[in-house]
Amino acid sequence: MDHVTPLALAYDAVAAARQVAATAAMRAADQDRDQGFPAEDVADLARLGLLAAPVPSMAGGAGLGEEPGARRLAAVLRLVGYGSLALGRLYEGHVNALQLVGLYGGPEQRERLFADARDGHLFGVWNTEPPEGGLTLEDGAGGLRLAGVKTFASGAGYVTRALVTSRGPGGSGTLMLVVPLKTGTRADLSAWRSHGMRASATGTLDFAGIAVAAEDILGGPDDYFRQPDFSGGAWRFAAVQLGGIEAVFDVWRGHLAATGRGGDPHQLARLGEGAIAVEGARLWVERAAQAVSDPALPPERVVALVNLARLAVERAGLDVLQLAQRSVGLQGFLRPHALERLSRDLATYLRQPGPDRALTAAAEEILRAGGRAGDLWDGAAA
Ligand SMILES: Cc1cc2nc3c(=O)[nH]c(=O)nc-3n(C[C@H](O)[C@H](O)[C@H](O)COP(=O)(O)OP(=O)(O)OC[C@H]3O[C@@H](n4cnc5c(N)ncnc54)[C@H](O)[C@@H]3O)c2cc1C
Numbered sequence: 182m183d184h185v186t187p188l189a190l191a192y193d194a195v196a197a198a199r200q201v202a203a204t205a206a207m208r209a210a211d212q213d214r215d216q217g218f219p220a221e222d223v224a225d226l227a228r229l230g231l232l233a234a235p236v237p238s239m240a241g242g243a244g245l246g247e248e249p250g251a252r253r254l255a256a257v258l259r260l261v262g263y264g265s266l267a268l269g270r271l272y273e274g275h276v277n278a279l280q281l282v283g284l285y286g287g288p289e290q291r292e293r294l295f296a297d298a299r300d301g302h303l304f305g306v307w308n309t310e311p312p313e314g315g316l317t318l319e320d321g322a323g324g325l326r327l328a329g330v331k332t333f334a335s336g337a338g339y340v341t342r343a344l345v346t347s348r349g350p351g352g353s354g355t356l357m358l359v360v361p362l363k364t365g366t367r368a369d370l371s372a373w374r375s376h377g378m379r380a381s382a383t384g385t386l387d388f389a390g391i392a393v394a395a396e397d398i399l400g401g402p403d404d405y406f407r408q409p410d411f412s413g414g415a416w417r418f419a420a421v422q423l424g425g426i427e428a429v430f431d432v433w434r435g436h437l438a439a440t441g442r443g444g445d446p447h448q449l450a451r452l453g454e455g456a457i458a459v460e461g462a463r464l465w466v467e468r469a470a471q472a473v474s475d476p477a478l479p480p481e482r483v484v485a486l487v488n489l490a491r492l493a494v495e496r497a498g499l500d501v502l503q504l505a506q507r508s509v510g511l512q513g514f515l516r517p518h519a520l521e522r523l524s525r526d527l528a529t530y531l532r533q534p535g536p537d538r539a540l541t542a543a544a545e546e547i548l549r550a551g552g553r554a555g556d557l558w559d560g561a562a563a
Contacts, residue, residue: 192230194234198256200225202263202265204264205265208265212267213522213526215379217380223271227301231257232299233299235279237283237295240295259466262422263424266428266530271335271336274336275303279294279295279298284400285401290399294342303340305334305340305344307346315330318350327390335383341363342361343360343362344358345357353402356398368385369385370382372384376525376529377524377528408480410473415488419490420466423459426497428527430501433505436513437509442508461493462498468490469487478560484546485547486558491539492539498531
């Protein structure tokens with residue numbers, strides 16, 4: 182039964198995220214290998230309450246993300262990403278799944294799946310699939326069964342509650358399902374020979390033959406793509422990316438201080454430009470998180486703003502990478518310099534779907550909106 186508890190007030194998710202980030206940063210170099218996975222850090226997320234934290238306060242959880250402007254959630258995602266971008270990617274997927282359960286789950290589904298989060302199950306959201314052979318739900322003699330695969334699925338082989346999209350039987354639109362999985366089964370990580378984010382276990386998951394019951398299906402056809410939640414959710418990966426940008430910035434700054442090269446005006450100018458990029462990204466993330474929960478902004482305006490935010494954060498990340506690599510020089514490309522790994526992780530995680538379309542779609546909305554530029558994102562004027 183849904184009920185409010187004082188947990189939402191007592192639990193300090195940001196302090197927990199700082200703690201997780203500190204240990205994750207120390208372990209990240211060891212996990213930076215093919216088949217790597219931050220298992221101990223995920224165990225820390227569970228132990229320190231962060232896997233359960235997104236459970237809504239109305240369901241007895243800490244309600245992480247319900248606060249005004251999602252300020253605590255933004256800080257948590259940024260901090261976890263600062264410690265380890267691979268861990269941040271995994272945690273963002275977990276948060277996304279629980280938010281979708283909260284939005285579209287029925288009472289029984291919410292109770293069961295929120296209990297799973299409290300019990301330490303790691304959730305993931307797996308939407309990406311190959312052009313051929315994506316997931317379909319088939320209605321046969323033995324009932325509903327899945328066929329096909331998901332690709333670029335983070336935590337493949339480790340996620341035990343996978344929220345996946347699948348074509349429904351007889352072309353009935355895209356359905357959302359939460360599929361229970363056993364660790365170490367059905368996952369193929371052989372294609373994840375990546376430049377960075379090696380520890381995110383981003384692989385292919387074969388769902389062939391898995392039986393699906395009615396209670397595994399979340400919401401109705403195409404709910405997954407409902408706006409502004411679908412595109413607006415991009416603010417969360419931007420928050421994780423911001424953590425990765427800050428980590429690159431700090432290692433760069435530390436290198437200049439440690440090598441005594443910080444007094445040089447060129448180095449100072451680059452560091453100043455980097456600081457502008459970092460703070461700009463932070464302001465964009467906060468603004469986007471705020472817009473998503475602003476009831477006065479129409480959905481298409483929220484989506485446009487978040488699209489701009491994700492691209493501004495991407496730009497900031499690319500700028501900071503370039504500046505840091507130029508400032509540190511060859512040392513930053515040699516293991517075990519921390520910049521070497523952090524740069525690869527950030528460059529890889531900056532790759533997100535359809536960046537060109539995000540920009541032009543936002544521009545189309547801005548063109549359509551008319552009015553004054555200063556009123557574009559003002560709910561009262563929109
Ligand atoms: C570390 C990591 C973990 C991930 N984990 C998950 C996960 O758990 N679940 C999940 O569902 N996905 C996951 N993904 C996949 C992710 O959601 C995106 O699908 C992926 O990052 C897309 O990157 P891309 O550069 O190939 O994008 P694309 O969208 O293919 O973009 C590549 C380029 O092509 C352009 N482009 C895009 N479409 C077209 C078109 N039709 N015509 C012409 N040009 C086009 C783009 O603008 C861009 O310039 C993960 C990705 C990463 C990097």
